Amino acid sequence: MKYLSFIFVFSLTLALGIFVSRPFGQIPPLAPLLDPYHGFWQNSFSEDQLADQELVLENLSNEVQVIYDEHLIPHIFAQNDLDLYRAQGYITAKHRLWQMEFQTRAAAGRISEIVGPVALELDRMTRRKGLAYGAELGIKYLEENDPETLALVEAYADGVNQYINQLTAAKLPVEYKILNYQPEPWSAYKSLLLLKYMSDMLVGDRDLEFSNLRKILGEAKLNRLYPDFPKQNDPVIEKERVWDFQPLSITKPDSINFPNDELVIEPIDQPVEGTGSNNWAVHGSKTKNGNPILANDPHLSLNLPSLWYAMQLSTPEHSVKGATLPGALGVISGFNEHVAWGVTNATKDTRDWYKIEFKDTERSAYKYGNEWKETRVRIEEIKIKGKETYVDTVVYTHYGPVVYDRTFKSNRQDVNFALRWIVHEGSNEQKTFLKLNKAKSHADYNEALDHYSAPAQNFVFASKSGDIAMRIQGKFPLKWPGQGKFFLDGSDPRMEWQGFIPNDHNASTLNPQRGFVSSANQHPVDSSYPYYVFDNSYEHYRNRRLNSKLMELSQITVEDMKSLQFDNFNLQAAEALPVMLNLLGTYEVESAEADKYVKELRAWDFFADPNKKGQTLYSIWFGKIMESVWGELMENKAPVVRPNAYQTIDLLANYRTDSIFDIKSTEALESAEYHVKVGFDSLMVAMKKWEQEEGDFTWANYKRTTIQHLVPNFKSFSVSNVYTGGGSGILNATGSRHGASWRMVVELGEQIQAFGIYPGGQSGNPGSRFYENFIPIWANGEYVDFSLKKSSEEDGILFKTTLKRQ
Known part of the structure; x- marks a missing residue:
């Protein structure tokens, strides 16, 4: 224990030295930080050293059993859904509270509150894009259409808040102590905000850049250098797929006037290169044991605490296990007793930009056809640590918020561009994952996905009954060819989206003849698909390597799939x-x-x-x-x-x-x-x-792969120079700061075999032995056993906690 404390004190001292040497914020009060009874010393213990046998929670209808395995993975056993998700909120907050709150602060454009003016422009852009606005619409959608899901999300929030209310100064996560602020109450709104934040992380648009390229290169050269489809197109949905639906008609204007501005304005942030994923499922006809095998490895920023938190959630009706997203309900990528599923980014264009012509400098109306439409104004008050509150006025059109205007990213008054984005439509992604967690069949999987809007994802599926499937799901605008590739004229009603592609027209496949389904961020379809598809960031190498290996392999085993996830061939x-x-x-x-x-x-x-x-x-x-x-x-x-x-x-x-x-x-x-x-x-x-x-x-x-703390200045809480291979465009897509954020392989036999790993640890506390213990396992391409546990099992148990009714 003395050695652990010494190492942790040294790390914290180094982190503080870096922290105060940069213009990142004010120096924290050192007396409370160094207090041996309440300061950072109290964060030098691991969870098993502080294990509670019993805890009391309000609003439970029955006791809830929480069993931690040797890796600190909790297995929650509840008698009903409300108790289950209330317990999930409590347990997740117990190990990842600071991360949950920091990420939702980022999503709401509130980082300036804790770090000062250095984050002001980041907060302004976040608010101008309307992430918080989208989350508010999401809550309204649940209130009006799905009070049952809303009740579950509120139960989760109640669990988080009960943990916050029980939290002592001694056990406050160390990041709060260093940054000198306190956690605030959780809410259903914050859970939805987190899902909108994931949309922003994964969606990209290059309308500005392509508008500039069109002016610089001309139409012909642009099309040659940036073709809609590559010569070797090996799409997500196999080329042999016959589209068995009658597509909706789309009317393309006979003349199109694109904005003619010089468009020299700074583009908004795009997904960082390296963001991507792999997933696939092989049919039992290709496996040694005759069972389907599913694999998934999302490629995202490599951070500590990890984006993911492993967990099993069980009631008498279902047991599900996999990677959860701290702050959201259920399992995002995982399996239950009947099915398994996983996700990769589908890279579909679901946000477009429209040039707005205001009636006057008051910006109270804008031109639309032969009329003037009234605008709405949203006042964004951005609190700044140590400074006066910054007030930003964001004008909203029927398209969405005017992100670019005379006050932001441009000093020209005539540049006004509004953002139309699926995130602002109101949706219920949370219901998709709650339903997937309980799915038993391909029909259940399809019904769950019908509720999903954004960000666009390739959902892979396999079931004990033998089915394998892939569906590219999102709420996709109905566009004419070329629409949304460039900035659009917001005064021309012909530039409007013409509706949305029906869910049953979204590209999908079930049990294809080749015996597998797969995605690796490549083109979703070939040119036979009847709806417009374009993006310049599609993958061209991982997908072909993956498909060639899946084509040649037979008698496939779980070990084969693990090796493929760790394949380093360039x-x-x-x-x-x-x-x-x-x-x-x-x-x-x-x-x-x-x-x-x-x-x-x-x-x-x-x-x-x-x-x-x-x-x-x-x-x-x-x-x-x-x-x-x-x-x-x-x-x-x-x-x-x-x-x-x-x-x-x-x-x-x-x-x-x-x-x-x-x-x-x-x-x-x-x-x-x-x-x-x-x-x-x-x-x-x-x-x-x-x-x-x-x-x-x-x-x-x-x-020099680095697993970096969410606050970049806290280098002592990061892990640098991880010895591992891979890279961009490679199945093992591990670069210097991005890579496989979660690896999972599941064989759906009579007795399900499951394995998983991610580059981090279950604990969000840098002083815990469970903070980074998965990293060496992950770096070597190894896994931990991820099979479902029963409440009666005693092997491999770290400790148990009973959540009792008050």
């Missing part, structure tokens, strides 16, 4: 590196070091294992080639997005003398070879610097 490098080396040709090698790097690359087997050097060299070289090829395009004053790696490699391989490679600012006529050689020269410079300063350039040492 298909992009396998296709691009031979082209790069060929274009490098007889380029004069000026040093032994250059020859060494070329030999290393030629000998590389394309696996991004942690001890490989070829992956490091390829990563740098290809990145420098991309910079060289698209340098002039990216140097435009207007924000743009560069063509993706897939299109670039196709140009390098098949169009080496294309004019696209010519640099207009030089007299020479550049070709693909020029950029490859420039990239190699840059590689040489980068490697010389790296080897002089760092030495070892094996992939893990170069990549």
